[in-house]
Amino acid sequence: MGTSALPTEFGGCDLWDPQYGGELCTMLRLIGAADLSLARLFEGHVNAISLVCRYGTQQQIADLAHDVADGALSGVWGAEDARGLKLVSVNDGTLTLEGRKILASGAGFVTRPLVTANGPDGQQLCLLRLKPGYDYDISGWQAQGMRATATGTVDFTGTTITANEQVGRPGDYMQQPTFSGGAWRFCAVHLGGIERLVDLFRQHLVASKRGEDPYQLERLAACVAAAKTARFWVEDAARRFGSDSAAAGTVAFTHLTRMAVERSALTVIETVQRGVGLRAFVRPNDIERICRDLSTYLRQPAPDLAMSDAARTFLHASAGVGEF
Ligand SMILES: Cc1cc2nc3c(=O)[nH]c(=O)nc-3n(C[C@H](O)[C@H](O)[C@H](O)COP(=O)(O)OP(=O)(O)OC[C@H]3O[C@@H](n4cnc5c(N)ncnc54)[C@H](O)[C@@H]3O)c2cc1C
Incomplete structure (x- = not known):
């Protein structure tokens, strides 16, 4: 490897x-x-x-x-x-x-x-x-x-x-877009943690026979949607990074990917912790370890700057958001 x-x-x-x-x-x-x-x-x-x-x-x-x-x-x-x-x-x-x-x-x-x-x-x-x-x-x-x-x-x-x-x-x-655009890679790692958390949540609901409860189903739906959202962003960011798109657009897209993945991760962490309850905080439960690691690893350099740079690039772009 x-x-x-x-x-x-x-x-x-x-x-x-x-x-x-x-x-x-x-x-x-x-x-x-x-x-x-x-x-x-x-x-x-x-x-x-x-x-x-x-x-x-x-x-x-x-x-x-x-x-x-x-x-x-x-x-x-x-x-x-x-x-x-x-x-x-x-x-x-x-x-x-x-x-x-x-x-x-x-x-x-x-x-x-x-x-x-x-x-x-x-x-x-x-x-x-x-x-x-x-x-x-x-x-x-x-x-x-x-x-x-x-x-x-x-x-x-x-x-x-x-x-x-x-x-x-x-x-x-x-040099751009390599420097900022390469951030899609840590987003991909975060995504792996997010996906594992969602799978562990489902395992917990099945094992505890709490899955048919409408509130838990709602939580599960929110988690799957958040994980899939992160997946779409990260895979597209990786694809754009490997294409010959303009540097500014690639960087802006990666910045937005960071933002979307962070939001997805925070949603999934909170939802899984509320749905599992206290057991999500007790070692050696894998959910406890992943929430702890993911919360720490989500802290990456200058998130505000990344977000506002992306917004500014769009502000001055001529393409509509559908083509951005
Ligand atoms: C597990 C782990 C492993 C790491 N390994 C490495 C490694 O091997 N090599 C390496 O080089 N680095 C590594 N790092 C460091 C990483 O690259 C970042 O430097 C670090 O995570 C930045 O986190 P921070 O929250 O302190 O960022 P900050 O950029 O300080 O952000 C904290 C907050 O302050 C805001 N902010 C930032 N700048 C300003 C400003 N000027 N004015 C006002 N607000 C501001 C941000 O938007 C954010 O809200 C690692 C980090 C982690 C968590």
């Missing part, structure tokens, strides 16, 4: 390529349904491989493919504290990293992270090779859910950066 995102010539199934978004969407949904933390790590791994395939050299792809085939996990570590991660030039002209990454999933066991660093010419992607046993800190990761992602901080101060580690040119990471 770890090699599936690699190009076929490097032993993979080409899932890095947006034209196979439909296949990747299915994988992310199914893994998300099984375990949202595992799916978060897989999504980060696929994202890192995709960025290296898109912006890296053949040699960088080959080196990463070699390590991944050997079992290495990758991930994209972009989040940082106020100090940030900097790419600085020392006396002899060598470039080194100064600072750390925060909210880095897989801290301690990702050995081929793709990190963003602020250099003299802008934000640069650096593909690192960390030695197993490197220093990391996940002691602060006391989140309600997604504990198994081992999300934490890693300090890179003093790491030497040569041309081999630098992927693409400064500014590539934020």
Whole structure:
């Protein structure tokens, strides 16, 4: 599974390529349904491989493919504290990293992270090779859910950066529609969690013989409709991301997908918890775990900005909403 995102010539199934978004969407949904933390790590791994395939050299792809085939996990570590991660030039002209990454999933066991660093010419992607046993800190990761992602901080101060580690040119990471449009992938993982919750709710209603109650049927209908709504949005977002639609439209559609999936997830979580009652909060019930993980994982960067950017794009578009 770890090699599936690699190009076929490097032993993979080409899932890095947006034209196979439909296949990747299915994988992310199914893994998300099984375990949202595992799916978060897989999504980060696929994202890192995709960025290296898109912006890296053949040699960088080959080196990463070699390590991944050997079992290495990758991930994209972009989040940082106020100090940030900097790419600085020392006396002899060598470039080194100064600072750390925060909210880095897989801290301690990702050995081929793709990190963003602020250099003299802008934000640069650096593909690192960390030695197993490197220093990391996940002691602060006391989140309600997604504990198994081992999300934490890693300090890179003093790491030497040569041309081999630098992927693409400064500014590539934020290129659109790849940067914002790629958010459909975490929506697909959320969708997997949503679908699993609805199936577990049905299981509960059947097992407890409460399914024929009209209020429970109403809840079930609301959950199925919310899950299917999320599914239509995510699959369309994946399809648009893989097409050659205009960047602004693709980004706006993904922003709206985030909004729709978040709403669906919150509806399903609330409805399932009310329909199942106290048992939905008692471990080791899977509903308890999924609600906890999904509520945490739903918190993604700048949702207000995503929503308002999408609305603004539509505001200034000439096409009607049917063609948007
Ligand atoms: C399980 C998990 C794993 C993660 N793994 C990684 C990883 O491997 N790599 C990585 O880089 N990151 C990772 N992250 C971090 C993730 O990418 C986001 O940075 C993080 O989830 C942002 O959440 P937030 O709610 O703090 O966002 P925020 O953007 O701070 O949003 C919080 C609220 O503030 C609002 N808001 C945002 N900006 C402003 C503003 N300027 N003014 C007013 N309001 C504002 C938002 O709309 C929202 O309502 C992970 C997160 C989770 C939950």
